[in-house]
Amino acid sequence: MDIPYTIQERPDTGLYNAKVGIWLFLASEVMLFGALFSTYIVLRVGSFNWMPGRDFDLNIPIGTFNTAVLILSSMTMVMAWAALKIPNFTMFNLKIDHFDWFRIFLGLTILCGLIFLGVKSFEYYGKFHHHHFPETHTFYAIYFTLTGLHALHVFGGMVVNAYLFGRGACTALVTVALTILYMAIFGPMHDTATGGGAAFIAGAAWLGIFGLPLGIFFLAVLIWKNNNSAEMWKSNPERLTNRVEVSGLFWHFVDLVWIFLFPVLYLL
Amino acid sequence: MSDTVKAIKKHVSWYMIVGVSLIVLTGVTVGVSYIHFGHSGNIVVALIIATLKAALVASIFMHLFWDMFVKMAVIFKVMIFTAIFFTGLMALTLWSLKDEIRTSSSTPGPLFRQSAPAPAEEHGH
Structure with a gap:
């Protein structure tokens, strides 16, 4: 079945359908995060002496670093789209095809997302290790809810981007991300039972037993027979470009949410 | 219109400029948070900078600056x-x-x- 208006503009909206769709979705996302932000405001205003995030040992340099990483990823995401759009796109006078530039930029975007989630899980690990849970304090409740929901969005965006990169990359990414998640959440629980360091051993074991073979398998798939995006680039380049644009719009929105989350949770 | 090849070529340098200024503004947000502007002054300052940054992301990275009214x-x-x-x-x-x-x-x-x-x-x- 052919999906209508994936490339050509729909006469009544003047846009291809996916673009209208993603903007409607982003509107609903504004309300979702808005509801949680308003919860934060009500809790904060109603509190006797609200302490800012830095008084809860939230690490400001780490948070700043993560913000910069996410902004950088937004920049590479829009460059990935521009690389697809401009036929003779190149940088630093390198003789690389513009589809390869797209993959370089998209790869950097995914990498930045991975760094962001890695750093975030490191922060979570520290909190859980010191027995700071959502139920410990009102601040932690809203901190974990907001950053957790945001991290889920980052993860979702990365999966879509990895899919656009290639099917194999997508699955390999999910494997690595689940390992990080495992280490962040279950690591500290192992810690309390067996002592320090056991978490990372458990995480590494999990990665070794399940992750690595899966990763190698999907890397093989990636090299061999992946490439729905490369196939689509040959058969229907405009459709792929539009998919990247839509994925980019979501990714920029996730960046935009973090731009508000960082000062609100870490600094104020 | 933001989707002609010629237009996007021009926009690429904007993406770079905005990316760098967003990172600089992040530094400014952190720096400013150490200065005391009174009871709710810090909140207002931080939110103004955050709104500016969000506007940059929406208008340049999400193309609203070029697209919104035209298309x-x-x-x-x-x-x-x-x-x-x-x-x-x-x-x-x-x-x-x-x-x-x-x-x-x-x-x-x-x-x-x-x-x-x-x-x-x-x-x-």
């Missing part, structure tokens, strides 16, 4: 609609300040009862 009348309507609902949502938080329980007994709302000192009427009767 995306539908998106513009969606955004106005969202803005109205978002404003309503934030107005609810202001409404909660006038919460009846808080104003009548001058103690915090029910959420904070546990950590608050016992309300006066419980001693009286």
Whole structure:
């Protein structure tokens, strides 16, 4: 079945359908995060002496670093789209095809997302290790809810981007991300039972037993027979470009949410 | 229009400039948070910078600056609609300040009862 208006503009909206769709979705996302932000405001205003995030040992340099990483990823995401759009796109006078530039930029975007989630899980690990849970304090409740929901969005965006990169990359990414998640959440629980360091051993074991073979398998798939995006680039380049644009719009929105989350949770 | 090849070529340098300025503004946000601007001054300053950054992301990275009025009348309507609902949502938080329980007994709302000192009427009767 052919999906209508994936490339050509729909006469009544003047846009291809996916673009209208993603903007409607982003509107609903504004309300979702808005509801949680308003919860934060009500809790904060109603509190006797609200302490800012830095008084809860939230690490400001780490948070700043993560913000910069996410902004950088937004920049590479829009460059990935521009690389697809401009036929003779190149940088630093390198003789690389513009589809390869797209993959370089998209790869950097995914990498930045991975760094962001890695750093975030490191922060979570520290909190859980010191027995700071959502139920410990009102601040932690809203901190974990907001950053957790945001991290889920980052993860979702990365999966879509990895899919656009290639099917194999997508699955390999999910494997690595689940390992990080495992280490962040279950690591500290192992810690309390067996002592320090056991978490990372458990995480590494999990990665070794399940992750690595899966990763190698999907890397093989990636090299061999992946490439729905490369196939689509040959058969229907405009459709792929539009998919990247839509994925980019979501990714920029996730960046935009973090731009508000960082000062609100870490600094104020 | 933002989607002709010629236009996008021009925009690429904008993406770079905006990316760098967003990172600089992040530094400014952190730096400014160490200066005391009074009771709610810091919140206002931080939110102004954050809004500026968000506007840069939306207008340049999400192309609204080039697209919004020319091409995306539908998106513009969606955004106005969202803005109205978002404003309503934030107005609810202001409404909660006038919460009846808080104003009548001058103690915090029910959420904070546990950590608050016992309300006066419980001693009286």
